[in-house]
Amino acid sequence: MKIVSILLAAGQGTRMKSDLPKVLHPVCGRPMIAYALEAARAASTETPVVVIGHGGEAVRDYVGDAARCIVQEPQLGTGHAVLQAESLLRGQADLVLVTYADMPLMRAETLLRLVEAQKANPGPLTLLTVIADDPRGFGRILRTTDGMVQAIVEEASATPEQLRINELNVGAYCFSADWLWDALHRIPLSPKGEYYLTDTVELAVRDHLAVQPIVSDDLDEAIGVNTRVHLAEATRAMFRRTARAHMLAGVTLIDPDSTYIEPGVTIGRDTVLWPNTHLRGRTAVGEGCEIGPETIIVDSQIGQRCKILKSVLEQAVVEDEVDMGPFAHLRKGAHLCRGVHMGNFGEVKDSVLGPGTKMGHFSYIGNAVVGADVNIGAGTITCNYDGVRKNQTEIGEGAFIGSDTMLVAPVKIGRRAKTGAGAVVTRDVPDDTLVVGVPARPLKKTNE
Numbered sequence: 001m002k003i004v005s006i007l008l009a010a011g012q013g014t015r016m017k018s019d020l021p022k023v024l025h026p027v028c029g030r031p032m033i034a035y036a037l038e039a040a041r042a043a044s045t046e047t048p049v050v051v052i053g054h055g056g057e058a059v060r061d062y063v064g065d066a067a068r069c070i071v072q073e074p075q076l077g078t079g080h081a082v083l084q085a086e087s088l089l090r091g092q093a094d095l096v097l098v099t100y101a102d103m104p105l106m107r108a109e110t111l112l113r114l115v116e117a118q119k120a121n122p123g124p125l126t127l128l129t130v131i132a133d134d135p136r137g138f139g140r141i142l143r144t145t146d147g148m149v150q151a152i153v154e155e156a157s158a159t160p161e162q163l164r165i166n167e168l169n170v171g172a173y174c175f176s177a178d179w180l181w182d183a184l185h186r187i188p189l190s191p192k193g194e195y196y197l198t199d200t201v202e203l204a205v206r207d208h209l210a211v212q213p214i215v216s217d218d219l220d221e222a223i224g225v226n227t228r229v230h231l232a233e234a235t236r237a238m239f240r241r242t243a244r245a246h247m248l249a250g251v252t253l254i255d256p257d258s259t260y261i262e263p264g265v266t267i268g269r270d271t272v273l274w275p276n277t278h279l280r281g282r283t284a285v286g287e288g289c290e291i292g293p294e295t296i297i298v299d300s301q302i303g304q305r306c307k308i309l310k311s312v313l314e315q316a317v318v319e320d321e322v323d324m325g326p327f328a329h330l331r332k333g334a335h336l337c338r339g340v341h342m343g344n345f346g347e348v349k350d351s352v353l354g355p356g357t358k359m360g361h362f363s364y365i366g367n368a369v370v371g372a373d374v375n376i377g378a379g380t381i382t383c384n385y386d387g388v389r390k391n392q393t394e395i396g397e398g399a400f401i402g403s404d405t406m407l408v409a410p411v412k413i414g415r416r417a418k419t420g421a422g423a424v425v426t427r428d429v430p431d432d433t434l435v436v437g438v439p440a441r442p443l444k445k446t447n448e
Contacts, residue, residue, distance in 0.1 A: 003115055004093040004177075005040035008081050009033060009101035010053030010072040015227045021055030023101040024062060025231055028238045029262040029280055032225060033059065035104035035238075037066055042108035043097055043115055049088060050101065051081045077194030079187040086181050095119070096180050098173045098197065102225045104234055105241070106172060110221060114174045114214055123148075123210030124179035125200060128172040130222045131215060138168035138222070139198060141213060149211040152198045167215070169198065170222045179204075238263065259292075268304065286320070300330070303338070316348075319355075343378070350390075351382075354397060366390070367409065371397030377421070379404040396431065 013022025023033040033050075040048045048067040052059045053075050060069045070088060072081045082098055089096065095118055099106060110128065118126040127149065129141050139152040140162050152169045153162050183203050187195045204211050216222070220237040223230065242263055243256040250269035253259045258275040261267070265279045268287030273279075277292035285291065286304035295308055300316045302308070308318075309325035316330035324330075324342035333350035336342065340353045343361035351368040353359060360378035367384040369392065370376070380401050382393045386409075393407050396415035401407070405419045412428040419425055420436030420443075429435050434443045 001095065001119065002046055002093040003044045003095045003097060004046040004089055005044040005048040005097040005099065005111075006082055006085050006089075007033070007036055007040055007048060007050045007067070007099055007101045008078060009059055010051050010056070010075050010081055011102070012054040012075070013102075013226070016231075017228075021058050022225065023059060024055070025225070027104045027225075027231065027235050028242070028260075030264075031062060032104035032231075032234070033062070033101040035263075036099060036101045036106060037063065039106050039108040039111055040097065040099060041066070043111035046093060049085050051084055053081075077190065077192075078197035079184055079195035079199060082180075082197055083184045083195070086184065089177070090181050093177045096175045096177045098175065100171050100224060103171065103221070103223065104225070105218075105220045105223050105237055107218070107221060110216055110218070111172065114172060117212055117214050118174035118176070121210060121212045123204060123212060124176040124183070125204050125209075126174045126212040126214060127201070128170040128221075129167050129213045129215050130170055130219055131166055132168055132219055132222070133166060135163075135166070135168055136222070138170070140165040141167040141169055143167075143213070147213075149201055149213050150205060152201050154198070167213075168222065170216065171224065173197070173200075175200070179209075295325070337372075360403065365393075368393040368395065368407075370395045371399065371415070373398050375400045377401050377403035377405065381406055383408045
Protein backbone atom coordinates (compact mmCIF):
# COMPACT_ATOMS: atom_id res chain seq x y z
CA MET A 1 0.00 0.00 0.00
CA LYS A 2 1.37 3.41 -0.99
CA ILE A 3 1.26 6.10 1.70
CA VAL A 4 2.23 9.71 1.11
CA SER A 5 2.53 12.54 3.63
CA ILE A 6 1.58 16.17 3.06
CA LEU A 7 3.07 18.75 5.41
CA LEU A 8 1.34 22.10 5.59
CA ALA A 9 3.96 24.85 5.82
CA ALA A 10 2.43 27.77 3.93
CA GLY A 11 1.22 29.87 6.84
CA GLN A 12 2.59 33.38 7.14
CA GLY A 13 3.37 33.04 10.84
CA THR A 14 2.63 36.71 11.43
CA ARG A 15 2.40 36.24 15.20
CA MET A 16 6.05 35.18 15.29
CA LYS A 17 6.93 38.76 14.27
CA SER A 18 9.98 37.59 12.36
CA ASP A 19 11.57 37.76 8.93
CA LEU A 20 12.37 34.06 9.23
CA PRO A 21 9.61 31.70 7.99
CA LYS A 22 7.86 30.21 11.00
CA VAL A 23 8.70 26.58 10.26
CA LEU A 24 12.42 27.41 10.09
CA HIS A 25 12.56 28.69 13.66
CA PRO A 26 14.71 26.28 15.67
CA VAL A 27 13.55 23.95 18.39
CA CYS A 28 16.51 22.47 20.27
CA GLY A 29 18.92 23.33 17.51
CA ARG A 30 16.91 22.20 14.48
CA PRO A 31 14.20 23.96 12.45
CA MET A 32 10.82 22.75 13.61
CA ILE A 33 10.02 21.49 10.12
CA ALA A 34 12.94 19.05 10.43
CA TYR A 35 11.12 17.12 13.15
CA ALA A 36 7.79 17.16 11.33
CA LEU A 37 9.42 16.00 8.10
CA GLU A 38 11.35 13.25 9.85
CA ALA A 39 8.18 11.88 11.42
CA ALA A 40 6.27 12.14 8.12
CA ARG A 41 8.98 10.28 6.22
CA ALA A 42 8.96 7.48 8.79
CA ALA A 43 5.19 7.05 8.42
CA SER A 44 5.17 7.13 4.61
CA THR A 45 6.25 4.90 1.78
CA GLU A 46 6.65 7.76 -0.71
CA THR A 47 8.56 11.03 -0.73
CA PRO A 48 6.60 13.58 1.33
CA VAL A 49 5.13 16.75 -0.12
CA VAL A 50 5.53 20.11 1.63
CA VAL A 51 3.04 22.88 0.84
CA ILE A 52 4.89 26.17 1.02
CA GLY A 53 3.84 29.79 0.82
CA HIS A 54 5.34 32.62 2.86
CA GLY A 55 9.13 32.40 2.71
CA GLY A 56 8.72 29.42 0.46
CA GLU A 57 12.12 29.58 -1.21
CA ALA A 58 13.93 29.48 2.12
CA VAL A 59 11.83 26.48 3.16
CA ARG A 60 12.44 24.79 -0.20
CA ASP A 61 16.19 25.34 0.16
CA TYR A 62 16.19 23.80 3.62
CA VAL A 63 14.07 20.79 2.66
CA GLY A 64 16.19 19.99 -0.40
CA ASP A 65 15.71 16.46 -1.70
CA ALA A 66 13.95 15.27 1.46
CA ALA A 67 10.53 16.30 0.08
CA ARG A 68 8.74 17.71 -2.93
CA CYS A 69 7.56 21.28 -2.50
CA ILE A 70 4.45 22.84 -4.01
CA VAL A 71 3.34 26.44 -3.65
CA GLN A 72 -0.04 27.56 -2.30
CA GLU A 73 -0.80 30.92 -3.83
CA PRO A 74 -3.07 32.53 -2.86
CA GLN A 75 -3.40 31.01 0.61
CA LEU A 76 -7.06 30.15 1.05
CA GLY A 77 -7.06 27.81 4.03
CA THR A 78 -5.94 24.31 4.93
CA GLY A 79 -8.31 22.50 2.59
CA HIS A 80 -7.11 24.64 -0.29
CA ALA A 81 -3.50 23.91 0.75
CA VAL A 82 -3.97 20.13 0.53
CA LEU A 83 -5.78 20.56 -2.79
CA GLN A 84 -2.59 22.00 -4.30
CA ALA A 85 -1.08 18.50 -4.14
CA GLU A 86 -3.85 16.85 -6.14
CA SER A 87 -2.18 17.19 -9.55
CA LEU A 88 1.02 15.74 -8.12
CA LEU A 89 -0.44 12.90 -6.06
CA ARG A 90 -3.80 11.84 -7.50
CA GLY A 91 -3.55 8.20 -8.50
CA GLN A 92 -0.10 7.90 -6.89
CA ALA A 93 -1.06 6.75 -3.36
CA ASP A 94 -3.67 4.77 -1.46
CA LEU A 95 -3.53 6.81 1.76
CA VAL A 96 -2.70 10.46 2.38
CA LEU A 97 -1.32 11.54 5.73
CA VAL A 98 -1.74 15.27 6.46
CA THR A 99 0.17 17.02 9.26
CA TYR A 100 1.43 20.49 10.12
CA ALA A 101 5.08 21.51 9.82
CA ASP A 102 4.77 23.69 12.94
CA MET A 103 4.12 20.70 15.23
CA PRO A 104 7.66 19.51 15.98
CA LEU A 105 6.72 17.13 18.80
CA MET A 106 4.53 14.84 16.71
CA ARG A 107 6.07 11.35 16.90
CA ALA A 108 6.54 9.01 13.99
CA GLU A 109 5.10 6.23 16.15
CA THR A 110 1.87 8.17 16.55
CA LEU A 111 1.57 8.83 12.83
CA LEU A 112 2.13 5.13 12.18
CA ARG A 113 -0.73 4.35 14.58
CA LEU A 114 -2.88 6.77 12.62
CA VAL A 115 -1.99 5.05 9.35
CA GLU A 116 -2.64 1.58 10.71
CA ALA A 117 -6.00 2.67 12.09
CA GLN A 118 -7.06 4.08 8.72
CA LYS A 119 -6.03 0.86 6.98
CA ALA A 120 -8.62 -0.92 9.12
CA ASN A 121 -11.22 1.84 8.87
CA PRO A 122 -13.99 1.22 6.34
CA GLY A 123 -14.55 4.97 6.27
CA PRO A 124 -12.41 7.56 4.48
CA LEU A 125 -10.78 9.33 7.40
CA THR A 126 -8.98 8.77 10.71
CA LEU A 127 -7.88 11.73 12.83
CA LEU A 128 -5.78 12.25 15.95
CA THR A 129 -7.21 13.69 19.17
CA VAL A 130 -6.02 14.41 22.72
CA ILE A 131 -7.83 14.68 26.03
CA ALA A 132 -6.83 17.92 27.76
CA ASP A 133 -8.23 20.37 30.28
CA ASP A 134 -6.58 23.31 28.52
CA PRO A 135 -8.23 23.56 25.08
CA ARG A 136 -5.56 25.93 23.65
CA GLY A 137 -8.13 27.16 21.14
CA PHE A 138 -8.43 23.74 19.45
CA GLY A 139 -11.63 22.43 17.90
CA ARG A 140 -13.80 20.13 20.02
CA ILE A 141 -14.52 16.54 18.98
CA LEU A 142 -18.17 15.51 18.94
CA ARG A 143 -18.67 11.74 18.90
CA THR A 144 -21.57 9.54 17.90
CA THR A 145 -22.94 6.88 20.23
CA ASP A 146 -20.74 4.26 18.57
CA GLY A 147 -17.57 6.29 19.25
CA MET A 148 -16.98 7.70 15.78
CA VAL A 149 -16.48 11.40 15.11
CA GLN A 150 -19.67 13.28 14.34
CA ALA A 151 -18.17 16.74 13.94
CA ILE A 152 -15.32 19.08 14.80
CA VAL A 153 -16.65 22.29 16.33
CA GLU A 154 -14.24 25.22 16.31
CA GLU A 155 -13.96 27.07 19.59
CA ALA A 156 -15.34 30.32 18.19
CA SER A 157 -18.50 28.51 17.06
CA ALA A 158 -18.99 26.19 20.04
CA THR A 159 -21.91 26.38 22.45
CA PRO A 160 -21.20 26.61 26.21
CA GLU A 161 -21.94 22.88 26.48
CA GLN A 162 -19.58 22.05 23.62
CA LEU A 163 -16.85 24.19 25.17
CA ARG A 164 -16.84 21.81 28.13
CA ILE A 165 -15.75 18.94 25.87
CA ASN A 166 -12.12 18.06 26.62
CA GLU A 167 -11.39 15.94 23.54
CA LEU A 168 -9.56 18.15 21.08
CA ASN A 169 -8.63 17.96 17.41
CA VAL A 170 -4.82 17.82 17.11
CA GLY A 171 -4.58 18.43 13.37
CA ALA A 172 -3.19 15.14 12.06
CA TYR A 173 -5.28 13.15 9.55
CA CYS A 174 -5.04 10.03 7.45
CA PHE A 175 -7.36 9.91 4.40
CA SER A 176 -8.35 7.41 1.80
CA ALA A 177 -6.70 9.10 -1.18
CA ASP A 178 -9.45 8.69 -3.77
CA TRP A 179 -12.11 9.99 -1.41
CA LEU A 180 -9.95 12.91 -0.31
CA TRP A 181 -9.38 14.39 -3.75
CA ASP A 182 -13.09 14.42 -4.53
CA ALA A 183 -14.01 15.72 -1.06
CA LEU A 184 -11.64 18.67 -1.30
CA HIS A 185 -13.65 20.00 -4.23
CA ARG A 186 -16.83 19.83 -2.13
CA ILE A 187 -15.57 21.87 0.84
CA PRO A 188 -17.75 24.98 1.21
CA LEU A 189 -16.24 28.45 1.35
CA SER A 190 -16.14 29.71 4.93
CA PRO A 191 -17.37 33.18 5.96
CA LYS A 192 -13.67 34.17 6.11
CA GLY A 193 -13.24 33.23 2.46
CA GLU A 194 -11.20 30.07 3.13
CA TYR A 195 -11.58 26.31 2.69
CA TYR A 196 -11.00 24.32 5.86
CA LEU A 197 -9.70 20.76 5.91
CA THR A 198 -11.75 20.04 9.03
CA ASP A 199 -14.90 20.35 6.90
CA THR A 200 -14.02 16.96 5.37
CA VAL A 201 -15.36 15.44 8.60
CA GLU A 202 -18.80 16.90 7.93
CA LEU A 203 -18.67 15.68 4.33
CA ALA A 204 -17.86 12.13 5.43
CA VAL A 205 -20.63 12.11 8.06
CA ARG A 206 -23.08 13.46 5.50
CA ASP A 207 -22.09 10.56 3.22
CA HIS A 208 -22.76 8.15 6.15
CA LEU A 209 -19.06 7.18 6.27
CA ALA A 210 -17.08 6.46 9.43
CA VAL A 211 -14.64 9.06 10.77
CA GLN A 212 -12.47 7.30 13.30
CA PRO A 213 -10.62 9.05 16.15
CA ILE A 214 -7.29 7.90 17.59
CA VAL A 215 -6.44 9.36 21.00
CA SER A 216 -2.83 10.33 21.71
CA ASP A 217 -1.69 9.98 25.33
CA ASP A 218 1.08 12.56 24.86
CA LEU A 219 -0.18 16.11 25.24
CA ASP A 220 3.14 17.50 24.05
CA GLU A 221 2.44 16.14 20.58
CA ALA A 222 -0.39 18.65 20.25
CA ILE A 223 1.87 21.68 20.76
CA GLY A 224 1.69 23.81 17.66
CA VAL A 225 3.88 26.88 17.29
CA ASN A 226 2.25 30.18 16.40
CA THR A 227 4.10 32.59 18.71
CA ARG A 228 7.46 32.85 20.43
CA VAL A 229 5.68 31.74 23.60
CA HIS A 230 4.66 28.51 21.84
CA LEU A 231 8.21 28.16 20.51
CA ALA A 232 9.59 28.24 24.04
CA GLU A 233 6.92 25.77 25.16
CA ALA A 234 7.82 23.36 22.36
CA THR A 235 11.52 23.70 23.13
CA ARG A 236 11.00 22.90 26.82
CA ALA A 237 8.90 19.90 25.92
CA MET A 238 11.52 18.62 23.48
CA PHE A 239 14.25 18.96 26.10
CA ARG A 240 12.07 17.09 28.62
CA ARG A 241 11.43 14.29 26.15
CA THR A 242 15.10 13.95 25.29
CA ALA A 243 16.22 14.07 28.92
CA ARG A 244 13.77 11.35 29.88
CA ALA A 245 15.00 9.07 27.11
CA HIS A 246 18.61 9.44 28.25
CA MET A 247 17.75 8.83 31.89
CA LEU A 248 15.86 5.66 30.98
CA ALA A 249 18.95 4.57 29.03
CA GLY A 250 21.23 4.86 32.08
CA VAL A 251 22.39 8.49 32.18
CA THR A 252 22.16 10.48 35.42
CA LEU A 253 20.83 14.03 35.18
CA ILE A 254 21.17 15.78 38.52
CA ASP A 255 18.50 18.30 37.51
CA PRO A 256 16.76 17.43 34.21
CA ASP A 257 14.96 20.77 34.06
CA SER A 258 18.26 22.65 33.86
CA THR A 259 20.07 20.24 31.54
CA TYR A 260 19.77 20.85 27.80
CA ILE A 261 20.40 17.92 25.46
CA GLU A 262 19.54 18.32 21.80
CA PRO A 263 18.05 15.39 19.88
CA GLY A 264 20.79 13.51 18.06
CA VAL A 265 23.26 13.68 20.94
CA THR A 266 24.42 10.27 22.20
CA ILE A 267 25.49 9.62 25.80
CA GLY A 268 26.94 6.45 27.31
CA ARG A 269 25.69 4.73 30.43
CA ASP A 270 26.72 5.90 33.91
CA THR A 271 27.60 9.36 32.67
CA VAL A 272 26.55 12.13 35.07
CA LEU A 273 25.40 15.53 33.82
CA TRP A 274 25.34 18.41 36.29
CA PRO A 275 22.97 21.39 35.97
CA ASN A 276 23.25 23.99 33.24
CA THR A 277 25.04 21.61 30.91
CA HIS A 278 24.30 22.03 27.18
CA LEU A 279 25.01 19.18 24.76
CA ARG A 280 24.36 20.31 21.21
CA GLY A 281 24.55 19.21 17.59
CA ARG A 282 26.42 16.02 16.67
CA THR A 283 27.91 15.48 20.12
CA ALA A 284 28.72 12.01 21.43
CA VAL A 285 29.68 11.34 25.05
CA GLY A 286 31.10 8.03 26.25
CA GLU A 287 30.36 6.02 29.38
CA GLY A 288 31.23 6.96 32.94
CA CYS A 289 31.87 10.66 32.31
CA GLU A 290 31.13 13.55 34.64
CA ILE A 291 30.21 16.74 32.82
CA GLY A 292 29.32 20.13 34.22
CA PRO A 293 27.96 22.07 35.86
CA GLU A 294 27.84 24.97 33.41
CA THR A 295 29.46 23.20 30.46
CA ILE A 296 28.67 23.70 26.76
CA ILE A 297 29.66 20.99 24.28
CA VAL A 298 28.92 21.46 20.56
CA ASP A 299 29.57 18.95 17.75
CA SER A 300 32.26 17.19 19.79
CA GLN A 301 33.32 13.63 20.61
CA ILE A 302 33.97 12.77 24.25
CA GLY A 303 35.53 9.43 25.26
CA GLN A 304 35.05 7.28 28.34
CA ARG A 305 35.51 8.35 31.97
CA CYS A 306 36.22 12.02 31.24
CA LYS A 307 35.71 14.86 33.70
CA ILE A 308 34.78 18.24 32.22
CA LEU A 309 33.99 21.08 34.59
CA LYS A 310 32.61 24.51 33.60
CA SER A 311 34.11 24.41 30.12
CA VAL A 312 33.24 25.08 26.47
CA LEU A 313 34.02 22.58 23.69
CA GLU A 314 33.36 23.26 19.99
CA GLN A 315 34.05 20.71 17.25
CA ALA A 316 36.64 19.01 19.40
CA VAL A 317 37.75 15.44 20.13
CA VAL A 318 38.46 14.31 23.69
CA GLU A 319 39.75 10.78 24.20
CA ASP A 320 39.33 8.59 27.30
CA GLU A 321 40.15 9.72 30.85
CA VAL A 322 40.70 13.39 30.07
CA ASP A 323 40.34 15.83 32.96
CA MET A 324 39.71 19.48 32.09
CA GLY A 325 38.47 22.73 33.56
CA PRO A 326 37.12 24.76 35.11
CA PHE A 327 36.90 27.43 32.43
CA ALA A 328 38.73 25.48 29.72
CA HIS A 329 37.96 26.15 26.06
CA LEU A 330 38.44 23.70 23.21
CA ARG A 331 37.94 25.34 19.84
CA LYS A 332 37.53 23.76 16.41
CA GLY A 333 40.14 21.11 15.67
CA ALA A 334 41.27 20.58 19.26
CA HIS A 335 42.17 16.95 20.01
CA LEU A 336 43.06 15.86 23.52
CA CYS A 337 44.47 12.33 23.64
CA ARG A 338 44.01 9.84 26.43
CA GLY A 339 44.78 10.99 29.94
CA VAL A 340 45.40 14.66 29.13
CA HIS A 341 44.94 17.16 31.95
CA MET A 342 43.96 20.69 30.96
CA GLY A 343 43.89 23.31 33.69
CA ASN A 344 41.58 26.23 34.23
CA PHE A 345 41.44 29.14 31.81
CA GLY A 346 43.28 27.20 29.09
CA GLU A 347 42.47 27.28 25.39
CA VAL A 348 43.32 24.84 22.58
CA LYS A 349 42.61 25.32 18.86
CA ASP A 350 43.56 23.18 15.85
CA SER A 351 46.02 21.24 17.97
CA VAL A 352 46.72 17.74 19.25
CA LEU A 353 47.83 17.18 22.83
CA GLY A 354 49.44 13.76 23.13
CA PRO A 355 48.63 11.08 25.72
CA GLY A 356 49.34 12.03 29.30
CA THR A 357 50.22 15.65 28.52
CA LYS A 358 49.51 18.20 31.24
CA MET A 359 48.61 21.73 30.22
CA GLY A 360 48.74 24.34 32.96
CA HIS A 361 46.27 27.12 33.55
CA PHE A 362 46.16 30.37 31.60
CA SER A 363 47.80 28.76 28.55
CA TYR A 364 46.97 28.95 24.83
CA ILE A 365 47.93 26.20 22.38
CA GLY A 366 47.04 26.87 18.74
CA ASN A 367 48.10 25.12 15.52
CA ALA A 368 50.36 22.76 17.45
CA VAL A 369 51.25 19.09 17.65
CA VAL A 370 52.24 18.17 21.19
CA GLY A 371 53.74 14.77 21.96
CA ALA A 372 53.05 12.43 24.86
CA ASP A 373 53.80 13.25 28.49
CA VAL A 374 54.62 16.90 27.88
CA ASN A 375 54.37 19.43 30.71
CA ILE A 376 53.03 22.80 29.53
CA GLY A 377 53.53 25.39 32.25
CA ALA A 378 51.06 28.06 33.23
CA GLY A 379 50.91 31.04 30.92
CA THR A 380 52.45 29.26 27.92
CA ILE A 381 51.44 30.67 24.54
CA THR A 382 52.02 29.43 21.02
CA CYS A 383 52.44 32.60 18.98
CA ASN A 384 50.95 31.02 15.88
CA TYR A 385 49.83 34.03 13.82
CA ASP A 386 52.36 36.29 12.10
CA GLY A 387 49.78 38.66 10.66
CA VAL A 388 49.50 36.74 7.38
CA ARG A 389 49.25 33.04 8.14
CA LYS A 390 48.88 30.55 10.97
CA ASN A 391 52.14 28.70 11.71
CA GLN A 392 52.70 25.40 13.45
CA THR A 393 54.46 24.54 16.68
CA GLU A 394 55.77 21.03 17.35
CA ILE A 395 56.65 19.84 20.84
CA GLY A 396 58.34 16.45 21.24
CA GLU A 397 57.36 13.84 23.80
CA GLY A 398 58.55 14.32 27.35
CA ALA A 399 59.34 18.01 26.87
CA PHE A 400 59.00 20.49 29.74
CA ILE A 401 57.71 23.93 28.82
CA GLY A 402 58.30 26.42 31.63
CA SER A 403 55.71 28.89 32.81
CA ASP A 404 55.16 31.99 30.67
CA THR A 405 57.04 30.53 27.69
CA MET A 406 56.34 32.17 24.33
CA LEU A 407 56.73 29.70 21.45
CA VAL A 408 57.03 31.82 18.30
CA ALA A 409 55.88 29.64 15.41
CA PRO A 410 56.99 28.05 13.22
CA VAL A 411 59.17 26.33 15.81
CA LYS A 412 60.03 22.80 16.96
CA ILE A 413 60.82 21.76 20.51
CA GLY A 414 62.70 18.48 20.68
CA ARG A 415 62.01 15.43 22.80
CA ARG A 416 62.71 15.90 26.49
CA ALA A 417 63.78 19.50 25.82
CA LYS A 418 63.10 22.18 28.43
CA THR A 419 62.38 25.90 28.35
CA GLY A 420 63.00 28.17 31.29
CA ALA A 421 60.27 30.30 32.80
CA GLY A 422 59.60 33.37 30.68
CA ALA A 423 61.59 32.13 27.68
CA VAL A 424 60.77 33.48 24.22
CA VAL A 425 61.60 30.67 21.82
CA THR A 426 62.16 31.82 18.24
CA ARG A 427 64.35 28.94 16.97
CA ASP A 428 64.08 25.17 17.01
CA VAL A 429 65.28 23.46 20.19
CA PRO A 430 67.14 20.14 19.80
CA ASP A 431 66.30 17.03 21.84
CA ASP A 432 67.41 17.03 25.47
CA THR A 433 68.28 20.74 25.47
CA LEU A 434 67.45 23.48 27.97
CA VAL A 435 66.85 26.98 26.61
CA VAL A 436 66.35 30.15 28.62
CA GLY A 437 66.06 33.88 28.11
CA VAL A 438 64.76 36.39 25.57
CA PRO A 439 65.33 35.31 22.90
CA ALA A 440 65.83 31.81 24.25
CA ARG A 441 69.32 30.30 23.91
CA PRO A 442 70.70 26.89 24.84
CA LEU A 443 72.08 26.61 28.33
CA LYS A 444 72.94 22.95 28.54
CA LYS A 445 71.85 19.46 27.61
CA THR A 446 69.10 18.32 29.96
CA ASN A 447 70.70 14.90 30.36
CA GLU A 448 74.06 16.26 31.44
